[in-house]
Amino acid sequence: MPAKNDGPEEGGNPTKSEQTRALILETxxxxxxxxxxxxxxxxAIATEAGVSVGNAYYYFAGKEHLIQGFYDxxxxxxxxxxxxxxxxxxxxxxRLAGVLRVWLDIATPxxxxxxxxxxxxxxxxxxxxxxxxxxxxxxxxxxxxxxxVLAGATKTKVPEDLRDILPELMWLSQMGLVLYWIFxxxxxxxxxxxxxxxxxxxxxxxxxxxxxxVLRPLVREVHELFTDFLPGMTKVLPTPGSKSEGDAxx
Amino acid sequence: MPAKNDGPEEGGNPTKSEQTRALILETxxxxxxxxxxxxxxxxAIATEAGVSVGNAYYYFAGKEHLIQGFYDxxxxxxxxxxxxxxxxxxxxxxRLAGVLRVWLDIATPxxxxxxxxxxxxxxxxxxxxxxxxxxxxxxxxxxxxxxxVLAGATKTKVPEDLRDILPELMWLSQMGLVLYWIFxxxxxxxxxxxxxxxxxxxxxxxxxxxxxxVLRPLVREVHELFTDFLPGMTKVLPTPGSKSEGDAxx
Numbered sequence: 001m002p003a004k005n006d007g008p009e010e011g012g013n014p015t016k017s018e019q020t021r022a023l024i025l026e027t028x029x030x031x032x033x034x035x036x037x038x039x040x041x042x043x044a045i046a047t048e049a050g051v052s053v054g055n056a057y058y059y060f061a062g063k064e065h066l067i068q069g070f071y072d073x074x075x076x077x078x079x080x081x082x083x084x085x086x087x088x089x090x091x092x093x094x095r096l097a098g099v100l101r102v103w104l105d106i107a108t109p110x111x112x113x114x115x116x117x118x119x120x121x122x123x124x125x126x127x128x129x130x131x132x133x134x135x136x137x138x139x140x141x142x143x144x145x146x147x148x149v150l151a152g153a154t155k156t157k158v159p160e161d162l163r164d165i166l167p168e169l170m171w172l173s174q175m176g177l178v179l180y181w182i183f184x185x186x187x188x189x190x191x192x193x194x195x196x197x198x199x200x201x202x203x204x205x206x207x208x209x210x211x212x213x214v215l216r217p218l219v220r221e222v223h224e225l226f227t228d229f230l231p232g233m234t235k236v237l238p239t240p241g242s243k244s245e246g247d248a249x250x
Numbered sequence: 251m252p253a254k255n256d257g258p259e260e261g262g263n264p265t266k267s268e269q270t271r272a273l274i275l276e277t278x279x280x281x282x283x284x285x286x287x288x289x290x291x292x293x294a295i296a297t298e299a300g301v302s303v304g305n306a307y308y309y310f311a312g313k314e315h316l317i318q319g320f321y322d323x324x325x326x327x328x329x330x331x332x333x334x335x336x337x338x339x340x341x342x343x344x345r346l347a348g349v350l351r352v353w354l355d356i357a358t359p360x361x362x363x364x365x366x367x368x369x370x371x372x373x374x375x376x377x378x379x380x381x382x383x384x385x386x387x388x389x390x391x392x393x394x395x396x397x398x399v400l401a402g403a404t405k406t407k408v409p410e411d412l413r414d415i416l417p418e419l420m421w422l423s424q425m426g427l428v429l430y431w432i433f434x435x436x437x438x439x440x441x442x443x444x445x446x447x448x449x450x451x452x453x454x455x456x457x458x459x460x461x462x463x464v465l466r467p468l469v470r471e472v473h474e475l476f477t478d479f480l481p482g483m484t485k486v487l488p489t490p491g492s493k494s495e496g497d498a499x500x
Contacts, residue, residue, distance in 0.1 A: 119369040123433045180479065182372045195479050202471055209468060218459060221452055229430065229445050 021059045025047050025073070028066040033113045034240050037063070037120055050156040064127045064134065064213045065116075072139035073128075079093055079145060081192050092153035097172065098150055100177060100196035104189060107181065111189065124230055130175055131230040139171070139232070146170040151206070166207055172226060173203055256398035271309045274299050275323070278316040283363045286314070287370055314377045314384065317367075321380075327356050329395060335485065342403035343454040346420065349399055350427060350446035356441060357431065364432050374480055380425055381480040389421070391484070396420040400457070409461055415473045416457055422476060423453055 003210050014022065027049035031040045042063060046056035060066050079098075085098030086162045108115070112164060127134035148166035150158060177199060181192040264272065277299035278404060281290045289493035292313060296306035310316050328349075335348030359362070370378050377384035408416060427449060431442040460469045 009437060025429065105363060118372070122368070122372060124430075125433060125435065180374075191479065195475075198475055198478070202468070202475060203469055204473070209465065212464070215465075218452070218455055221455070225445075225448055225452060228448070229441065230322070 006132065018056070019031060021069075024051065024059050025066060025069045028060075029064070029070060029110075029113070032066075037117050038069075065127050066244065067121075071135055072141070074106060074110070075138045075141035078103055079141060081106055086148060086152060088151065090154045092150070092156045092207060093200055095149045095153055096146075096203060097197060097200040099145060100174060101193065103174070103177075103190055104181060104196060107120075107178075108189070113180070117220060118182050120203065124232075127234070131232045131234040132158055134142055136232060141165050142174070143171045146174070156207060157211060158207070159216065160221060162210055163214065165220060166210065167224070169219070169223055170203060170207075173199060259279060260277075263368070263437055263445045270301060274301065274309050275319045277312070278310075279320060279360075279363070282316075282367065284366060287317075287367050310444050317371075318388065321385055322391070324356060324360070325388045325391035328353055328497055330357055332395065336398060336402060340402065340404045342457060343450055345403055346396075346397045346426060347447060347450040347452060347481065349394050349395060350372065351443065353424070353444060354431065354442055357428075358405060358439070361431075368432050369439070372407060374482075379482070381426075381482045383482045391423070393421045396424070406457060407461060408457070409466065412460055412466065412469060418476070419469070419473055420453060420457075423449060 010162045025046065031048060035044075040063070042056055042060075043053050045066070046053045049056065060069065068249070082099050082102045085102065086095060089095045089098060094151065116220055117128075120126060121130070122131060122132045129135065130139060144167075147164075149170065150156065150163075150167055177196055180195055181189055184192045186192075202237060209215055274295065278290070278295045281295055281298060285294075290312075290313070293303050294302045294308055295316070298307065310319065332349050332352045335352065336345060339345045339348060367378075370376060371380070373379060374381045376382060379385065380389060394417075397414075399420065400406065400413075400417055426448055427442065430445055434442045438443075456490055459465055
């Protein structure tokens with residue numbers, strides 16, 4: 001189970017320690033937005049949050065860990081906000097559309113930040129990339145949501161051998177939407193919402209078609225291509241006995 | 251026919267004017283690599299090339315036009331270098347593999363530049379994006395190459411209604427490879443070459459499967475999704491009577 005970075009466990013009141021953690025994370029997010037990620041130091045974050053630098057480092061080993069904390073927080077907020085849709089809808093298309101729409105809602109306040117932050121996260125080898133080993137916890141959360149989307153689509157039959165693969169491909173298409181959203185300058189990100197809707201129709205049709213025997217190898221190979229070439233993705237489905245890719249980027 | 255930005259027409263000796271144009275373009279490329287795109291001014295380019303600022307602006311209306319010139323040059327070099335492969339190979343997979351491999355060869359000297367330049371080109375609304383209206387000429391060149399790849403694959407039957415669509419999707423997958431290549435830090439970009447090979451197999455299989463009636467609507471819809479949501483793409487296949495998308499990004 002990958003380490004979690006967003007602090008408090010669910011349930012119960014936050015402890016003093018959890019509150020400090022949350023305060024540091026919020027301060028960091030604010031400073032990243034105001035001054036830019038590159039220009040914000042751990043020292044500045046600590047000062048602004050009113051904690052010692054040592055204390056800040058105790059909670060977050062560095063700026064990158066703060067970003068992981070941010071990813072985890074978004075993933076957790078998303079999971080909560082989408083519950084209502086997943087409890088109500090039983091059609092694949094409605095479930096997936098809800099998951100994407102709610103993600104766009106949740107992410108709205110962070111759009112400015114995402115734009116300026118993008119150049120740090122676009123590199124798949126960066127720990128800040130959604131494909132990095134460091135982002136594993138947030139990624140796992142997001143993929144497990146897609147697993148639930150698929151499992152709860154009562155009319156959609158999914159062959160056994162695609163049950164783990166399709167949610168990862170669905171998550172990848174969500175990453176495509178996120179990329180589009182980052183660059184979306186329409187008011188209220190209106191085009192992103194429309195892309196989510198159109199993309200959902202396509203994905204649902206793709207999932208429907210994926211069951212056909214003639215197509216299954218293609219689906220499996222597309223998935224293999226991603227797992228072989230995106231660092232970190234290989235860890236999503238751990239291969240027993242193998243530690244990591246032999247030809248990892250050096 | 252979109253405007254061409256790389257200077258000399260094919261055939262014949264370059265005129266004085268063409269030579270000046272090429273000199274400015276080469277100087278700009280060198281300065282972009284040495285100082286970064288953002289920090290290089292038209293004035294610096296003119297000085298370094300030994301021409302007046304007015305003269306530099308006469309040939310290129312701005313830095314962005316120099317980048318278009320660079321795109322056009324890469325596209326032209328690619329078209330020449332790939333000729334031998336296209337004249338020899340008749341199998342879709344071999345033809346496409348050759349096109350991608352030769353592109354990676356051609357692009358090798360520009361890798362450093364591409365890395366630092368990426369943040370300017372990643373935004374689909376930037377004129378420097380491969381999807382922008384400004385990049386139309388280079389994009390048309392590249393897509394027409396894929397059209398030739400497909401047309402010359404003698405054993406590959408392509409239904410009429412997919413003949414214009416598939417080359418554009420093949421070009422899109424090439425753009426995926428380019429994105430991967432930009433971030434590839436392996437020696438000699440070895441992983442990008444392997445991705446090109448693996449991706450080619452998948453694309454060839456996809457093209458083969460696209461002929462099935464059950465899949466054709468999916469292929470068409472994927473293509474529509476791209477043309478509707480990527481600025482500039484809509485112009486690749488002009489729709490008679492319609493000027494542009496009604497809901498263009500404002």
